[in-house]
Every structure is written in C-alpha cells, then in structure tokens.
Amino acid sequence: MERTAYSELLAWKTSKNRKPLILYGARQVGKTWLLNEFGKNEYKTTIYINFDKDIDARKYFEGNLSPEYIIAGLEDYFKKEIVPQETLIIFDEIQESQRAKDSLKYFNENAPQYYVAAAGSFLGIAGGKFPVGQVDEITLRPMSFYEFLQATGNDILLKNIKGLDKAMFDTNSITAVPKLKEYMYVGGMPAAVKAFIESGNFHETRKEQEQILNNYKEDFSKHIKGTDMPKVRMIWDTIPLHLSKEKKKFMYKEIKTGARAAAYENALDWLVNTGLVYKVNRTNDAKLPIAAYADRDAFKIYMLDTGLLSAASGLDITTFYNPDPLVFKEFKGAITEQFVLQELKTLGNMPIFYWGRDEGKSEVDFVVQWRNEIVPIEVKSGIRKKSKSLDIYRGLYRPAHAVRTTLKGFGINDGLYSIPLYMIANFAGMLADV
DSSP: OOOTHHHHHHHHHHOTTOOOEEEEOOTTSSHHHHHHHHHHHHSSEEEEEETTTOGGGGGGGSSOOOHHHHHHHHHHHHTOOOOTTTEEEEEETGGGOHHHHHHHHHHHHHOTTSEEEEEOTTTTTSSSOOOTTSOEEEEOOSOOHHHHHHHTTOHHHHHHHHTTOGGGHHHHHHHHHHHHHHHHHHOSOHHHHHHHHHHOOHHHHHHHHHHHHHHHHHHHHHHOOTTHHHHHHHHHHTHHHHHTSSSOOOOGGGTSTTOOHHHHHHHHHHHHHTTSEEEEEEESOOOSSGGGGEEEEEEEEEESOHHHHHHHTTOOHHHHHOSSOHHHHHSTTHHHHHHHHHHHHTTOSOOEEEEEOTTSSOEEEEEEEETTEEEEEEEOSSSOOOOHHHHHHHHHHOOSOEEEEESSOOEEETTEEEEEGGGGGGHHHHHHHO
16 A cells, blocks of 8 residues: 555655654554664665564663663674664654654764664553754645555546546546545544455445544553543544534533533544644634634534544444435535545645534634645535535635535636545635636
C-alpha cells in the first residue's frame, strides 16, 4: 500500500534543516509499517527499537545521553554499524522512555548527521514532553479515499479525479460513487483495507474492524487510570448516537443522565489527544482567524475512521448499496460527514470548524480557513441540492467561495461550487482553478 505521507518522509530526509522526526498518529494507522518501509527503501540499513518490547535496549538511554554513547551502544546491541546518511534509526513506542525523548535534543544539536525517526500510539497522552523546537513532526491518519483507490487498483479513476478534468466528471461518477460507498464501509484502517483486498469479502473486513475496536477498548483499560476509564468507554460508545441526530452537537447529558462537562472533559480530552476522536468546535462568526471566534462549549465529535464508525453503528454493507441509499436516511448523513471531515484532514493543518446559531435553526456542517478566507462547506449525502443553512450563511457573510458537496456532478453558480463527494479532497484546487 502506498501512503501519501511517504512523500513527506522523503521531504524530511532531503531537508537541509532536518531534525529528528516524530510520526504522530492513532494506534493501527500504519506508523510502524510506514517507517520500516521507508527505511527499507531509502536507506542501506535500519535500526528498529520498540521501547515497549526491547527492554534490554533501554539501558543505552539510562546514563549518558550523548549521541556517540547511544550509537556505540546500539551498534553493540544490534551487531550492526550505524553509518550517518545510510542508516535510519527508528525509536518506536517512544512514549515508554522519557530518556529516549530527551535524547532527540542531543541528536539534533550535536549529531544532525544521523537520521532518527520516532513514533508511538499514545504520544498525545503520555507523560513527559519532547524537547521544544528540536523535532520535526508528521501526522499519519487512516488511508484517505484516494489512497484507498490506489490500493484497490483503481489508478485510472484516481488519475481522472485528481486531474480535475471536468469533462470526465459525469463519466467518473459512474464508477466513483460505488467505490465511495465501498470506502465508507471499509474505511481507511490499513488492516481493514488489507483484509478487503486479500479476501474481497466484506464479512472479513468487518471482522478486522471489530478486532480494531476491541483492541481500542483494551487500550482504554491498559492506559487509563481511575474513574476516567468507564467515562472514556461511555463517550466512545455513544459517538454513533450523537452523530445520528439531525443536530450533531455533542451533549454530555446523552452519555449518562445528569452528566456534566466538568466530570467528563478529561475523558474526552484523552480520546482527542490519542487521535481516536476528532473534535470540531462551533464558530459563531466568519472572521479571521477563525479560531479566535470558536465556541469552546459547543462542538461535535467524530471517530477517526468512517469504516470504524460504520462497524460501531452496526451498518450492513447492503445498506450502502441499496438503490434508495437508506444509509443516508437512517443514519442522517453521519457517515457522509465523517467521510468529508477525514478528507479535509488530509489537507494538512487547515483549521476546521462548523457554523451554527444559538437557537439551533441553522447549521453549516464545516467552515474552513483556506488561504486568507473562510469557506463554508455544506455536506449532502444524496443528490439533493437545496441548502437552506448554507443560503442563510451566504446571505449573512457573503463569502467569496462556498462549497456544497453531494453525489451530483460539478457546477458553479455565483460563487457556490457544487463538488462531488468523491473529490472533496480536491476542493482547494477546484476553487483555485477557476
């Protein structure tokens, strides 16, 4: 499987200002595989240390943290020569060793000739910090729809979609829409995609998704202490419930009768900081910078992956392929919103919010800060074009660009861009292209 983040690793390798790298990402999104694949393809040798398993290797970080001392110890431990420019050194599950984290500062300051990349599944919640200003960072997420198309052998379709060939949009939709529904069920977790490719069987794919969900719940028990563990479970288990509502604003009282933010905020923060949950705050205005106008008490939460959301919701594959797409009626577009958010996340650190009014009568699914403007994005799960809330937003703020994404084809009308769901990741290019 080819990952888009591979090109980011190549850019890191060739950067003149390269620092030790931290690869962030939730558990099971493919961090370890990607770093090892990168080492195998781009270096003569790879040194791989898993600080959760290689207990004996930890001793080389307990004393002197000078790179010369560490390198000499690792060469002795692995019986391999570590050659600058030729060896990739991987520190996996680095959250298990604060001393290994601290060593990155000295590699950056005193031995920049060595290529060091670190990863871990719980970096956002692990104790201790990385040395400020001493590391580069990349975030790996579940496979995007474009990565899924490539992995499943749909290269020509992917090329046409990425090429922004408007003459091909209607033709593309014939094959793109079924593939989109396929992706919404399978999702982008590498193990689930691999199971789908190897078996061609949705049942096998669902078993892999359920195993991932079970692994996450085991992680809750292993990594969360005290009374926060059941709270994390309750929030995680009720995400499908929150997203099934017409207004998807997160309400603590729907976790448990009488629940209050003060009692559950830490548990929600844990899920967000591990990358298992995306938190999208509401904004009440359309001014720059958008983050300055965020309502911290009003937000929606999503899972990290559309396939895991479909599994947690118990949605069957036949629902996705019904000629009358019941998934979009019964689940009220939750899977579609999840998909669009994931695709927007692939575009980097673009601020993402949603817009709503206090009385709750109007709500635009997403508003993003793109270049020097704020772009509203309305998500429609079928082919229906009417967008009352988006019309209200445009009347209030007169944005230069607005986006409505549906299963229909491409079109432009007075600054409103109708963009097919299957190519929403190209929205910025499409806005800039015209």
